[in-house]
Amino acid sequence: MKIRTLRLLAKEGAANVYKNKLMSAASMVTITTTLFILGLVLLIIVNVITKLEAQKRNLQVRFYLRVEATRLEQEEVAIFIENCRATGVVTAYEYESREQAYENAKKDLKHESLMEGLTPENFAEGYFVTLANPNDSDQFIAKLKLLSGVDTQWITYPKQELERISAIVGVFNYVAVFVLAVLMIISVLLISNTIRLTVFARRKEIEIMKYVGANDWFIRFPFIIEGMIIGLLGALLSFLLTSQAYVWIKNGLTALFSSIKITDLQLMEFDQFAIRILVVNIIFGMTIGVIGSFMSVKKHLDV
Amino acid sequence: MIRFVDTTKIYSNGVVGVKNVTLNIEKGEFVFVIGPSGSGKSTFLKLIMHEEAPTEGEVYVNGYSIHNMPRSEVPYLRRSLGVVFQDFRLLPNKTAYENVAFAMQIVEALPREIRRQVPLALGLVGLSKKARAYPGQLSGGEQQRVVLARALVNNPAVLIADEPTGNLDPKTSMEIMELLDEINQRGTTVIVATHEKNIVDSMKKRVITLDKGELVSDVKKGLYTDED
Numbered sequence: 001m002k003i004r005t006l007r008l009l010a011k012e013g014a015a016n017v018y019k020n021k022l023m024s025a026a027s028m029v030t031i032t033t034t035l036f037i038l039g040l041v042l043l044i045i046v047n048v049i050t051k052l053e054a055q056k057r058n059l060q061v062r063f064y065l066r067v068e069a070t071r072l073e074q075e076e077v078a079i080f081i082e083n084c085r086a087t088g089v090v091t092a093y094e095y096e097s098r099e100q101a102y103e104n105a106k107k108d109l110k111h112e113s114l115m116e117g118l119t120p121e122n123f124a125e126g127y128f129v130t131l132a133n134p135n136d137s138d139q140f141i142a143k144l145k146l147l148s149g150v151d152t153q154w155i156t157y158p159k160q161e162l163e164r165i166s167a168i169v170g171v172f173n174y175v176a177v178f179v180l181a182v183l184m185i186i187s188v189l190l191i192s193n194t195i196r197l198t199v200f201a202r203r204k205e206i207e208i209m210k211y212v213g214a215n216d217w218f219i220r221f222p223f224i225i226e227g228m229i230i231g232l233l234g235a236l237l238s239f240l241l242t243s244q245a246y247v248w249i250k251n252g253l254t255a256l257f258s259s260i261k262i263t264d265l266q267l268m269e270f271d272q273f274a275i276r277i278l279v280v281n282i283i284f285g286m287t288i289g290v291i292g293s294f295m296s297v298k299k300h301l302d303v
Numbered sequence: 304m305i306r307f308v309d310t311t312k313i314y315s316n317g318v319v320g321v322k323n324v325t326l327n328i329e330k331g332e333f334v335f336v337i338g339p340s341g342s343g344k345s346t347f348l349k350l351i352m353h354e355e356a357p358t359e360g361e362v363y364v365n366g367y368s369i370h371n372m373p374r375s376e377v378p379y380l381r382r383s384l385g386v387v388f389q390d391f392r393l394l395p396n397k398t399a400y401e402n403v404a405f406a407m408q409i410v411e412a413l414p415r416e417i418r419r420q421v422p423l424a425l426g427l428v429g430l431s432k433k434a435r436a437y438p439g440q441l442s443g444g445e446q447q448r449v450v451l452a453r454a455l456v457n458n459p460a461v462l463i464a465d466e467p468t469g470n471l472d473p474k475t476s477m478e479i480m481e482l483l484d485e486i487n488q489r490g491t492t493v494i495v496a497t498h499e500k501n502i503v504d505s506m507k508k509r510v511i512t513l514d515k516g517e518l519v520s521d522v523k524k525g526l527y528t529d530e531d
C-alpha cells in the first residue's frame with residue numbers, strides 16, 4: 001500500500017472515532033477502567049516490592065576480629081573494608097572498638113557480677129557491614145574468611161531472612177505478571193466485544209467496501225487506527241484517574257497511620273513512577289485497542 | 304469477456320441457483336437478464352462478481368477464473384467490474400463525492416486523478432450539483448445515479464446491475480436505463496437483471512431468460528415476452 005493511502009486511511013480512522021462518538025466513548029471507558037485497575041494493582045505491588053527490597057538492604061553482615069589479632073591483621077581488615085566501600089560493594093559500615101564493645105556489654109548485661117574480671121582487652125573489635133547488593137553476601141563472606149584477623153566462627157548474616165524476603169518478592173513478581181496477564185485478557189475480551197458492536201453496526205459499510213473491491217487491509221486499517229486512538233485516549237484518562245486515586249489513597253493511609261502513631265509506613269511518591277505508569281498505560285491501551293479492532297473486524301471480512 | 308461453461312450453483316440448503324448455464328457475453332454488449340422471481344437472475348450476477356462461488360462448471364470474467372479463485376484475488380476481480388444494486392449500497396456517512404472518490408481510493412489513484420475524474424463521473428450521471436449531499440439527503444433516483452458514477456469512475460470493462468430500477472418510479476427508471484445505455488455506448492459491457500417489461504421491450508437489446516435456474520432463451524434484440 002502506498003504511503004498516501006495509509007495517510008488517507010489513518011485520517012478516515014481518526015474521523016470515525018468522532019463520527020461514532022457513542023461507541024468510541026463506550027470502548028474508551030472499558031479501556032480506562034481496566035487500565036485503572038491494572039495501574040492501582042501494579043502500584044500496590046511496586047510499593048510492597050520496594051519496601052521489601054529496602055528491608056533486604058538493611059540486613060547487615062556482622063563479624064568480629066580474633067581477640068588475639070595483631071595490629072597488622074587489624075589494619076588489613078580495615079583496609080579491606082575501606083576498599084570494599086570505595087568500589088561500591090559496601091554502602092556503609094559501623095566499626096566497634098574493643099572499648100565500645102566493653103561498654104555495650106556492660107549496658108546489656110544487667111548483672112555487674114558477670115562483667116567482673118573482664119577488661120576491654122577481652123573483647124573483640126567488630127564490623128557491621130551493609131552490602132550494596134544483598135545477593136553478594138556469600139562472595140563477601142568468602143573473602144572475609146581469607147583474612148587471618150577475622151574470627152571465622154562469628155561471621156553472621158541473616159541469610160534466612162534474606163531468603164524469605166527474596167521468596168516473597170519473587171511471589172509478588174509472579175502475582176504482578178499474573179494480574180497483568182489476566183487483566184490484559186479481560187480487557188481484550190471486553191474491548192473486542194465493544195468494538196464488535198461498532199463493527200456490527202457498520203458491517204453493511206464493510207460489505208459495500210468489499211463489493212467495490214477494497215481489500216482486507218483497506219477496510220481493516222481505519223478500524224485499527226480507530227482502536228489505537230481510543231486506546232490512547234483511554235490510557236491518558238486512566239493515567240489521570242490513577243494518579244488522583246493514588247495520591248488520595250496515600251494521603252488517606254498516612255493520616256490513618258499517623259493517628260495510630262505509625263510514621264514509617266508511607267506509600268511512595270507518585271512522581272517516582274509517573275512516567276513508568278504512563279508508558280505502561282499507553283502501551284497496554286493501544287495494544288488492547290488494536291487487538292480488539294483486529295479481532296472484531298476479522299469475521300466480517302468474508303463476503 | 305464473460306463466459307459461463309456448464310455452470311451450476313446449488314446453495315448449501317440444496318436450493319438451485321442456476322443450473323448448467325453455458326453462454327458467452329462479448330465485449331461491448333448490452334444484456335438483459337430476465338425471468339420470474341427466484342429464477343436465478345441475482346445468482347447469475349453474484350457468480351460474476353464472486354459473491355457466490357459456482358458449485359460446478361466455470362465462469363470466466365475479464366480473464367479471471369471464478370471457480371476456486373483465491374480470496375486475495377477477489378478485490379482485483381471486483382475492481383474490473385462496476386456493480387449496481389437495487390438497494391443502492393452507498394456508504395451512509397460519506398457524501399456523494401466521497402462515495403465516488405472511494406472507488407478510486409481503493410485502486411490507489413492519484414489525488415489529482417480523483418479530483419479530475421469524480422466530477423466528470425458525477426457530471427455524466429447529471430448529479431454535479433449534489434456532490435456534497437449525503438445519501439440520506441438524496442432521492443432514490445439520485446442515489447442510484449451516485450452508484451452509477453461510482454461504478455463507472457474507474458472505467459470498468461463490465462458493469463453489472465441487479466434490478467437497478469427496482470425501487471424507482473417508471474420515469475426515473477427510464478432515465479437510469481438511458482444512462483446505462485449511454486455507458487454501454489462508451490464501450491462498457493453492461494449486464495442488467497430486471498423485471499421491467501416496458502424497458503426491456505423498448506430497448507431491443509440481447510435478452511437472456513432464466514427459469515428455475517436454467518437458461519431457457521437467449522435472443523439478440525429480444526423482447527420481454529419473446530418466450531411466450
Ligand SMILES: Nc1ncnc2c1ncn2[C@@H]1O[C@H](COP(=O)(O)OP(=O)(O)OP(=O)(O)O)[C@@H](O)[C@H]1O
Pocket residue numbers: 314315316318319320338339340341342343344345346347
Ligand atoms: N444465499 C442463499 N441461500 C440459499 N438459497 C438462496 C440464496 N440466495 C438465493 N437462493 C435461492 O436461489 C434461487 C434463485 O434466487 P435468485 O435470488 O438468484 O433469484 P432471482 O431471479 O434474483 O429472484 P428475484 O427476481 O426475486 O430477485 C431462489 O430459489 C432463492 O430462494
Ligand SMILES: [Mg+2]
Pocket residue numbers: 344345346465
Ligand atoms: Mg434477484
